[in-house]
Structure formats: structure tokens, C-alpha cells
Amino acid sequence: MVAVRLSADSNGVLETPRDGDRMSAISRRALLTTTAGAAAGLAVAGCGAAGGGKQGAPRAQRTGEHSGASGARAPAKTVRLIGDGSTADTGPQPNQPVVDRLEPGQTPPQFVVFSWDGAGEVGNGLFPRFRKLADDHGATMTFNLSGLYLLPEDKKLMYAPPNGPLGASDIGYLSDEHIRMTLDNLRQAWTAGHEIATHFNGHFCAGSGSVSRWTPADWKSEIDQAVAFVTQWKTNTGWYDEEPLPFDYAKNLIGSRTPCLLGQDNLLPTAAAIGWRYDTSNPGGDQIWPSKRMGVWDYPLQLIPFPGHSFEVLSMDYNMLANQSHAATSSDPRNYPGWRSQATASYIAGFQRAYETNRAPFFIGNHFEEWNGGIYMDAVEETLKHIAAQGYKDVRMVSFQQLTDWLDAQDPALLDKLRTLEVGEQPPGGWKEFLGQVPASTATGGAGEGAAPAVTATT
Structure with a gap:
């Protein structure tokens, strides 16, 4: 499902649809997403689909076979099963970066976050493909898991969606084989x-059950x-004999x-109340340094250059699709090479501008999909490879959690200064001068309210 913007402004950005707007459904098991029509040349925010490692991580696999990434074949360590054993506390998460703190006058690093909505594997190899890509290039990513992807269809009546009938879902349910594959990945x-992270459950975008209508209690x-x-x-x-997920998901x-x-305004009070530190549901923002809303870091999709057009496009695969093929997922293959190149060039232009x-941290959103011959998956891969090939030692391809840890460790006054820079604006006088005069602060955790304690280091 998507949030389509309907009245264009000078940048080609559209407004969120009103209730009742029609959206065309596509089989989730075929495409792992639902799309909606959009006018050509208009930026559209898309979301919903099943949806990376580091050096030394287990090899990526295309099936649901056991990986050895957890359980009996893992290095000996203390494992504390939680609840029914579906998850486990196995200690600090591996492969986490040391969180540093900018000094006055120091050039900030360039953060890049690749994120995936849905985070399910249905046998098309996309989840392991991008884990291996991240592994090959020292990147980490965020996978927004749809909770229903771990619920068997014969148990669907356990799901009670707000304002909807029991078991309803606009993304369907995975087969047992695909649930096993998803767990392994x-x-x-x-x-x-x-x-x-999470992409919630039923993915409702239209009608009376739309998440746009949900209250804070509904979100809870x-x-x-x-x-x-x-x-x-x-x-x-x-499946009690299966390995647990090696992390405490609730924590x-x-x-x-x-x-x-959709629905961020009513989600944020609940997110803040339960201690969440960030949200990425803002349907479009500029390439500037992020700030907090209600004490929660707000990481929007961003408007980035769109080669061949006078307007900019939101930094997600669906928005490329909507502008290139009017949201059609299977178009004339003769267009694919040009569209692939255009999508890749758009992402790269957004990175280079920042x-x-x-x-400003650069955010790219994705779905595990094969639209238009898989050209948007190719564009994401080529973008990551391009960034890695530049050899910039001050570029960090991280997860949203890792970015949040870094931001919360910075001096609020320094972050305030960074937020004064507009899109494409270089620091006046250079970084040494621009950040050299920032007054020191005894506080930590930028943007004031709701600041978390500074993070020192992890392993």
C-alpha cells in the first residue's frame, strides 16, 4: 500500500490521499507489496512489502536452510531463552560500531541508511541478496519486520486489527516455508x-480501517x-525445536x-510513551539534519534530485516506480535499462549532494520486490556499491538504531548548528570555522526534550 499525494506543488510532491481513495491490490505473495496508481511526474510515498551483514558474518543463503548464525553451531555463550523460547537474550549485538562524539570544528561523518519494509523472504532471494551486499561492503541496514510474517495463516484470527475484522490483512500471510526462510534471515x-525494527501488521491504507484513522490507543x-x-x-x-531469534525483540x-x-501524528505519542527513540514514517522531507518530534527522532524520506526532471522525487523505490511507469509493476522491458540508470543516478545524486x-544523513527506503524486472533492486545495489567504491573514510552506512545512538551522543548545541544548514548548503567558512565556535553543552542527546544518555561504545 502507498500514501499517494494528490495535489502537486512546484517540486512535484503530492498530498496524502483522503479516505476512500481507490488503490489497486496486487498479490502480496507475488509482489510483497500493494501499489496505487499515480499521475506521471508526481512524487509518491510508497510503503509495505516484505523486507544486509558485515565482514565475518555467516554467508548469505537463498533458502530457509539453517544458517548456523544462532543456536548450537554458534560460538559458545550464555543464551537465556525468553518466554516460549521464540527469542533469546544472547548478550550484546555483534558488529556494532563505537559511538564517537564530534569535537568543535570537526567535519561530521556522512551517514547513509538503507532500510527495508516488510522484511520477509518468500524464496526470491532478495533478503539474502542484500544481506550479502551489506556484508561485502561493511554496511548495516534496518529491516522493518511485519509481525504477521511470523504468524501462520491458520492462526490469523489471533490478529485483531484496529477498526477491522479479525484476521484481516492487506498484505496476506506467508506460507510455512516462507516463515522459516524469514526466521533464518x-x-x-x-x-x-x-x-x-517494525512495519506493524496488516498494512491498512484505505477505508475506515486505514492507519491514518488510528488513535494512539489503536497504535498501542x-x-x-x-x-x-x-x-x-x-x-x-x-515449531519448538527451531532455533530462537537471538535477540530480545521486545527490549x-x-x-x-x-x-x-500514514498516521505518524497519532503514533508518536504512543511511541514516546513506550520509549521508542525514532520513527521513519514522515512522508517526505528535505535533506537536512533531523530533529525530534515529541521526544522521538523524526527520519523522513527525503526529496532528492530526479535526473531528467525539474522536480525532485522521494528517496524510495516505489516513488521511482510511480514516476517512471505510473506505478505499473510490469511495463515494456525496453524501458528498463533507462529507468534503472535514472533511479541509480537519483540515489547517487542525493548522496553526493549531502x-x-x-x-545531512541520507535515507533510502525500499521493499523486497521485483517491479519492472527488478530494476529498483539493481538501482539500490549499484548505489551502495558506488558509495563504497568512493573510498570515503568519513562515510558510514548504518542502521537507524546506530544513527540514533550517534545523534544521542552528540552535543545538542552542535546539532542545533548543523540544522541551520539548508539543502545543498556548504558550511560557511568550512567545517572547522562553522563548528569551531559552537559553545560546549553539558547535556547530551540532541534536540533537547527526551534526550537519551550518551552512548560510549559497543562491540
């Missing part, structure tokens, strides 16, 4: 250092259910992206 992803119910499906998958499947979950990028000017 989640084990390997976490062990490699990636973040497992949805979150509780998403956590329960992940932390009780053994009870729900009966480690600190952020999300909503379906269709790196060469204000160093």
Missing part, C-alpha cells in the same frame, strides 16, 4: 549487526500485537515505519 541479519494495540507475533512464533507455529525494538507513511554540502 532474521537470525543472520541480527548476528551480522543489522537492526530489526497494533504494536503489542506485532511484538507478540515475533516473540511467540513458536507457540503459534508449534530492542526502538523504531518503526508506518504502512503507507556529502559535498551539509552532510
Whole structure:
């Protein structure tokens, strides 16, 4: 499902759809997403689909075979099973960076976050493909897991969506084989250092049950259910002999992206109340340094250059699709090479603009999909490879959790100064002069309210 913007401004950005707007459904098991039509040349925010490691991580696999990433074949360590054994506390997450603190006058690093909505594997090899890509290039990513991807379809009546009938879901349910594949990829992803966040459950974007209508209490119910499906998958499947997920999901979950990028205003009070540290549901923002809303870091999709057009496009694969093929997922293959190149060039232009000017963190959103011959997956891969090939020692491809740890460790006054830089604006006088006069602060955790304690280091 998508959040389509309907009235264009001078940048080609559209407004969020009103209730009742029609959206065309596509089989989730075929495409792992639902799309909606959009006018050509208009930026569209897309979301919803099943949806990386570091050096030394287990090899990526294309099937659901056991990986050895957790359980009996893992290095000897203390494992504390949680609840029914679906999850386990195995200690600090491996492959986490040391969190440093900028000094006055120091050039900030360029952060790049690749994130995936849905985080399910359905046998098309996309989850292991991008784990291996991240492993090959020292990157970590965020995987926003849809809780229903660990709930068998014959147990679907356990799901009570707000304002909807029991078991309803606009993304369907995975087969048992694909649930096993998803579990194996989640084990390997976490062990490699990636973040497992949430994309909630049923992915409702239209009608009376749309997440745009949900209250803070509705969001609390949805979150509780998403956590329960992940932390009780053994009870729900009966697979008690399977390895647990090697992390405490209820404790480690600190952020999300909503379906269709809708409903953030009512989600944030709940997110703040339960201690979440960030949200990525804002349906479009500029390439500037992020700030907090209600004490929660707000990481929007960003408008980036769109080669061949006078307007900019949001930094997600669906938005490329909407502008190139009017959201058609299977178009004339003769267009694919040009569209692939255009999408790649757009992502790279967004990266270069940030790196060469204000160093604002750069966010790219994705779905595990094969639209238009898989050209958007190719574009993401080529973008990551391009960034890695530059050899910039001050570029960090990280998860949203790792970015949040870094931001919370910085001096608030320094972050305030960084937020004064506009899109494409270089620091006046250079970084040494621009950040050299920032007054020291005794506080930590930028943007004031709700600041978390500074993070020193992890392993």
C-alpha cells in the first residue's frame, strides 16, 4: 500500500490521499507489496512489502536452510531463552560500531541508511541478496519486520486489527516455508549487526480501517500485537525445536515505519510513551539534519534530485516506480535499462549532494520486490556499491538504531548548528570555522526534550 499525494506543488510532491481513495491490490505473495496508481511526474510515498551483514558474518543463503548464525553451531555463550523460547537474550549485538562524539570544528561523518519494509523472504532471494551486499561492503541496514510474517495463516484470527475484522490483512500471510526462510534471515541479519525494527501488521491504507484513522490507543494495540507475533512464533507455529531469534525483540525494538507513511501524528505519542527513540514514517522531507518530534527522532524520506526532471522525487523505490511507469509493476522491458540508470543516478545524486554540502544523513527506503524486472533492486545495489567504491573514510552506512545512538551522543548545541544548514548548503567558512565556535553543552542527546544518555561504545 502507498500514501499517494494528490495535489502537486512546484517540486512535484503530492498530498496524502483522503479516505476512500481507490488503490489497486496486487498479490502480496507475488509482489510483497500493494501499489496505487499515480499521475506521471508526481512524487509518491510508497510503503509495505516484505523486507544486509558485515565482514565475518555467516554467508548469505537463498533458502530457509539453517544458517548456523544462532543456536548450537554458534560460538559458545550464555543464551537465556525468553518466554516460549521464540527469542533469546544472547548478550550484546555483534558488529556494532563505537559511538564517537564530534569535537568543535570537526567535519561530521556522512551517514547513509538503507532500510527495508516488510522484511520477509518468500524464496526470491532478495533478503539474502542484500544481506550479502551489506556484508561485502561493511554496511548495516534496518529491516522493518511485519509481525504477521511470523504468524501462520491458520492462526490469523489471533490478529485483531484496529477498526477491522479479525484476521484481516492487506498484505496476506506467508506460507510455512516462507516463515522459516524469514526466521533464518532474521537470525543472520541480527548476528551480522543489522537492526530489526517494525512495519506493524496488516498494512491498512484505505477505508475506515486505514492507519491514518488510528488513535494512539489503536497504535498501542497494533504494536503489542506485532511484538507478540515475533516473540511467540513458536507457540503459534508449534515449531519448538527451531532455533530462537537471538535477540530480545521486545527490549530492542526502538523504531518503526508506518504502512503507507500514514498516521505518524497519532503514533508518536504512543511511541514516546513506550520509549521508542525514532520513527521513519514522515512522508517526505528535505535533506537536512533531523530533529525530534515529541521526544522521538523524526527520519523522513527525503526529496532528492530526479535526473531528467525539474522536480525532485522521494528517496524510495516505489516513488521511482510511480514516476517512471505510473506505478505499473510490469511495463515494456525496453524501458528498463533507462529507468534503472535514472533511479541509480537519483540515489547517487542525493548522496553526493549531502556529502559535498551539509552532510545531512541520507535515507533510502525500499521493499523486497521485483517491479519492472527488478530494476529498483539493481538501482539500490549499484548505489551502495558506488558509495563504497568512493573510498570515503568519513562515510558510514548504518542502521537507524546506530544513527540514533550517534545523534544521542552528540552535543545538542552542535546539532542545533548543523540544522541551520539548508539543502545543498556548504558550511560557511568550512567545517572547522562553522563548528569551531559552537559553545560546549553539558547535556547530551540532541534536540533537547527526551534526550537519551550518551552512548560510549559497543562491540
